[in-house]
Amino acid sequence: KNEVEQSPQNLTAQEGEFITINCSYSVGISALHWLQQHPGGGIVSLFMLSSGKKKHGRLIATINIQEKHSSLHITASHPRDSAVYICAVPYSGGGADGLTFGKGTHLIIQP
C-alpha cells in the first residue's frame, strides 16, 4: 500500500507569508492530488499533477517523480487560505480503486 506523509501537520503564519506544504509517498504513481478541506468539512480538488509544476492563482504545486515528493506553495497568503490541505495518491493495494490520503496539514493564516 502506498504510504503518504505530509509535513508540517500544523502551520500558523502571518498574512502575506510564502507557505510550503510537503508530501512524500512510497510507491510510484500516475498522478498526485492536492485537496483543500474547508472548516465545514467539504473537500475540493486543487490540483492533479503527474510531472513538473502547475499554477492556479496564488497556488503552485510541484512534483518530483524520481524523489516521490510533491510540494504545495501559497504565495501572498491570506486568512481565507486557512484550511486543511491534503495530499493523495492512487491506492496501490492489489488492484483496488481509489486514493490513499495523507493526514493533512492544518494551515492558519493570521491577519
Place this chain on the structure above:
Amino acid sequence: DGGITQSPKYLFRKEGQNVTLSCEQNLNHDAMYWYRQDPGQGLRLIYYSQIVNDFQKGDIAEGYSVSREKKESFPLTVTSAQKNPTAFYLCASTRGQGNSGNTIYFGEGSWLTVV
C-alpha cells in the same frame, strides 16, 4: 451546476440502529466512493463502485453496506455491527477509475454521532 449531494449533514444514531447516508451525483461519473474521516487521520476507504450493480470493499468495510442500483446514487448504511461509527463520512466520485489520474469530486460530508 453538477455536483455531489450528501444527506443528511448531521445524523444521530442510537445504539443498535442502522442508519443510511445518501449520496447522489449528477456528474455522470461511473465511479463512486465512500470515505470515513476521523480526527488526526487521513480519509479511509469504506466501499467503492465502478459500475452499476457492482461494488468492492475498501480498507474498513466491516459494519457497513452499500448498494449501487442507479449510476447517480450510492447510499451507505452504517449497521449496528459497526462498533465505532462516530465519524465524518465523505462521498466522492470520478469519471473513470480514481487511481488512473481522474479528478475526484467530493460531497459536503455527513457527520454521524452515536448517542
